[in-house]
Amino acid sequence: MSVALSDIVAALGGELLGDASARIDAIAPLDGAGPSAISFLANPRYRSQLGSTRAGCVIVAPALRDEAAARGAALVTPDPYLYFARLTQWWAVRTRAALPAGVHPGAVVEEGAYIDPTARVEALAFVGAGAVVEAGTVVGAQSFVGRAARVGAGSRLAARVVLGERCTLGQRCIVHSGVVIGADGFGFAPDQGRWEKIEQLGAVRIGDDVEIGANTCIDRGALGDTVIEDGVKLDNLIQIAHNVHIGAHTAIAGCVAIAGSTRIGRHCTIAGASSVVGHIELVDHVHVSACTLVSRSIRQPGRYSGSFPFDDNASWEKNAATLRQLHALRERLKALEKKIS
Amino acid sequence: MSVALSDIVAALGGELLGDASARIDAIAPLDGAGPSAISFLANPRYRSQLGSTRAGCVIVAPALRDEAAARGAALVTPDPYLYFARLTQWWAVRTRAALPAGVHPGAVVEEGAYIDPTARVEALAFVGAGAVVEAGTVVGAQSFVGRAARVGAGSRLAARVVLGERCTLGQRCIVHSGVVIGADGFGFAPDQGRWEKIEQLGAVRIGDDVEIGANTCIDRGALGDTVIEDGVKLDNLIQIAHNVHIGAHTAIAGCVAIAGSTRIGRHCTIAGASSVVGHIELVDHVHVSACTLVSRSIRQPGRYSGSFPFDDNASWEKNAATLRQLHALRERLKALEKKIS
Amino acid sequence: MSVALSDIVAALGGELLGDASARIDAIAPLDGAGPSAISFLANPRYRSQLGSTRAGCVIVAPALRDEAAARGAALVTPDPYLYFARLTQWWAVRTRAALPAGVHPGAVVEEGAYIDPTARVEALAFVGAGAVVEAGTVVGAQSFVGRAARVGAGSRLAARVVLGERCTLGQRCIVHSGVVIGADGFGFAPDQGRWEKIEQLGAVRIGDDVEIGANTCIDRGALGDTVIEDGVKLDNLIQIAHNVHIGAHTAIAGCVAIAGSTRIGRHCTIAGASSVVGHIELVDHVHVSACTLVSRSIRQPGRYSGSFPFDDNASWEKNAATLRQLHALRERLKALEKKIS
The missing domain is CATH 2.160.10.10 (Hexapeptide repeat proteins)
Incomplete structure (x- = not known):
């Protein structure tokens, strides 16, 4: 399947910067996207990937409009992750065979x-x-x-x-x-x-x-x-x-x-x-x-929360063994405090 | 399905106090039972619900005979929870369609x-x-x-x-x-x-x-x-x-x-x-x-037992971090004890 | 199914000590094996079972060759557990019905x-x-x-x-x-x-x-x-x-x-x-x-590793309760150390 960026915007909205006729044949993460894939940047932590991704178009939040547009086509929307979710739904409908009704x-x-x-x-x-x-x-x-x-x-x-x-x-x-x-x-x-x-x-x-x-x-x-x-x-x-x-x-x-x-x-x-x-x-x-x-x-x-912190086995063994005496340790500490005060 | 209390007693035993011809169409917990439901009081902790339940009949232990009878029909039996279990079995047989044998x-x-x-x-x-x-x-x-x-x-x-x-x-x-x-x-x-x-x-x-x-x-x-x-x-x-x-x-x-x-x-x-x-x-x-x-x-x-006690996340984080130094804490305590004695 | 020890060696190799024509009809653990079963000793910890097992043949490592041969037939191979694995595979092929192809x-x-x-x-x-x-x-x-x-x-x-x-x-x-x-x-x-x-x-x-x-x-x-x-x-x-x-x-x-x-x-x-x-x-x-x-x-x-050590319930309860104050205990220990030094 291949679609134009204009098809995506027509279906899902958002502001498109760049060539609306560019064609897309995959949705991919930033680091795996090729020139015919559309990707998204939802977590600001991954902002640096905007510089290195080869994606044909990136879905970004308004704050990244200029940065994204500088590198190629961009789709600007308030919530890129939500847009991505809706894009996968639209994509699935287009790519999955419609199966006939009946028993x-x-x-x-x-x-x-x-x-x-x-x-x-x-x-x-x-x-x-x-x-x-x-x-x-x-x-x-x-x-x-x-x-x-x-x-x-x-x-x-x-x-x-x-x-x-x-x-x-x-x-x-x-x-x-x-x-x-x-x-x-x-x-x-x-x-x-x-x-x-x-x-x-x-x-x-x-x-x-x-x-x-x-x-x-x-x-x-x-x-x-x-x-x-x-x-x-x-x-x-x-x-x-x-x-x-x-x-x-x-x-x-x-x-x-x-x-x-x-x-x-x-x-x-x-x-x-x-x-x-x-x-x-x-x-x-x-x-x-x-x-x-x-x-x-x-x-x-x-x-x-309530999980036990994991550790290398030797450290864990020492701590786990001590844990079984924890109550006794507390009593020893109490005794010490009493003695000193 | 609707049954008379007398049908239940005839099938499962127990001593019935109250109107044996009263009809029951459901088994329900004390707090959800209506006048046509039968309920049970197995855990003495819930005794107070005996005053408020609207159940048409309550299965109780001998110790609660008078208290139960004062509020309406009661079914007295040494083990109300076991009686309840058997009642569900009897109920299931009556309400589930019998399915024919064969391949x-x-x-x-x-x-x-x-x-x-x-x-x-x-x-x-x-x-x-x-x-x-x-x-x-x-x-x-x-x-x-x-x-x-x-x-x-x-x-x-x-x-x-x-x-x-x-x-x-x-x-x-x-x-x-x-x-x-x-x-x-x-x-x-x-x-x-x-x-x-x-x-x-x-x-x-x-x-x-x-x-x-x-x-x-x-x-x-x-x-x-x-x-x-x-x-x-x-x-x-x-x-x-x-x-x-x-x-x-x-x-x-x-x-x-x-x-x-x-x-x-x-x-x-x-x-x-x-x-x-x-x-x-x-x-x-x-x-x-x-x-x-x-x-x-x-x-x-x-x-x-051996589960880790859960806590609000901030408290857990502090305790879990300390846990990883537990063995060292014990050594510090030991050193302190030595110093003082 | 029954096979001769020679059949096993012919299929899977290893050095056979004892009567090659002896017949085997089961694979069994050392402690459950009868005279017509073959067993294996993979873990040196179980070496003492070599004296008591009734197995008709035991698969052993070279180090146990003499000890095993002294008690009956033995199959010597560098990795008895691996040999056992292959024996189960050979056994399964011989005992499971081959099912025809087709839809x-x-x-x-x-x-x-x-x-x-x-x-x-x-x-x-x-x-x-x-x-x-x-x-x-x-x-x-x-x-x-x-x-x-x-x-x-x-x-x-x-x-x-x-x-x-x-x-x-x-x-x-x-x-x-x-x-x-x-x-x-x-x-x-x-x-x-x-x-x-x-x-x-x-x-x-x-x-x-x-x-x-x-x-x-x-x-x-x-x-x-x-x-x-x-x-x-x-x-x-x-x-x-x-x-x-x-x-x-x-x-x-x-x-x-x-x-x-x-x-x-x-x-x-x-x-x-x-x-x-x-x-x-x-x-x-x-x-x-x-x-x-x-x-x-x-x-x-x-x-x-990272599991919580289990204990009898009373000990666990005391330790788990103390665990929730672990951070505070550390602070108390720190204060004590400061006071003393």
């Missing part, structure tokens, strides 16, 4: 399922009785839509997704391969050393514009539902336990685990490999660093 | 597989030659039962489960979507900077009444088998490496990793996001807290 | 896909238009090979693998069930409290002789590709984010997370449950211990 003959659709005529149900997919697959959706190859589940308009399930019985997905959601929505939550009552299953009678309710990464799991609620609000973004291999509630526009990175009945606020971010214990609450605008165990509720917005 | 025409069953006539093999499932699918089982849509594998009587594979070649599942097990039983363990011999594969010749043997959560993996043994004993409950996204042995009635929460050849005792619990290194042993009745790395064998029952 | 009638192959006549495409698999499935490969049951993807010669996808659109796999790779290669990376631009998707336009490129464990995810790149070089071994439930680059012959254990754009060197090892933040670099021959967060680049080969 593949190798899919299995039970009687009583509703498939909108504008939806696409791919090969070897299964759609259960009472399920509703709304307009403009894609149910990917080998995906499973359980009985009475709902796939909202414009949503897209990649290959091999499970959307369990009675679970609902809002509009314009993207669900990646291997995701399991609506497996049973982990609930058991102890009975003389054995575990008695608590049947998980709730479901999962997912809002609009939610994206869910590969192999992530969202369990159904025990009694009520597990709820993911609008605009939430979940990365890969995340565990969302039963009856968790995640507020709108919260983003959670890979390999995070959220235990049961916990409530995460809106506009939070949780970095990779962190965990949140069950039955607690995080208010809006909480930001959790990587590899942190959130072991109690957080009532104030802000950033929270 | 879906869109499933693929190889010659030489045995499918009991009372088993149900759903659409797009695969059952390999020599596999045995016993009475009353369900092999969910798009699930895979490898050659010579066995699904024990009354077990249920959800949609899109993999039970590998020669692996066996006991009776009344529940395996959730995305589970992979019997992938190769991670075994390689170093050879001049390259890795030479050690073929994994063992299998996975799983006992009765085991439940396995979504996207959990249990690898086959290198030579012998990986073994999961009766009554074990595994949550989602757990990694069980080759030749691990997990004792009966142990429960493991989400995102736990157990490395190869480790032996976990009976009646243990391991909280979420913890890890256990390989080639060690944990005795019976060991309880591991969340986010703990168990780096050596545990010979005594009890609770073990 | 199962229940598979779905789109027009324009190329399937080599020596490849095997199993039941309910999907191969998209423009995909290339090379000679001697296996595409397992219910697996998905996206449009324009490539499966290199001799590679094997287990059941239920996803190889996404345009992603490529080298030769002789093994990909286990549940793996997702080529889901979208996690990329969003903030826009007034919402997240705007950055379409992931790159792909995943995987070298030769790579093995990928169950339910592991490797995301496609945002602009360029995510790259896994030759000989890399990945265990289960690993998250490899977009634009990560992993050097040849690096091995990564279960439940590790590598964040976006990070570059891992060659011949590295990363132990289980560790994480590596994004946009950093680890040089060749770096070894990371279990449960470690690598939070900055590592410029020197060596071993690095």
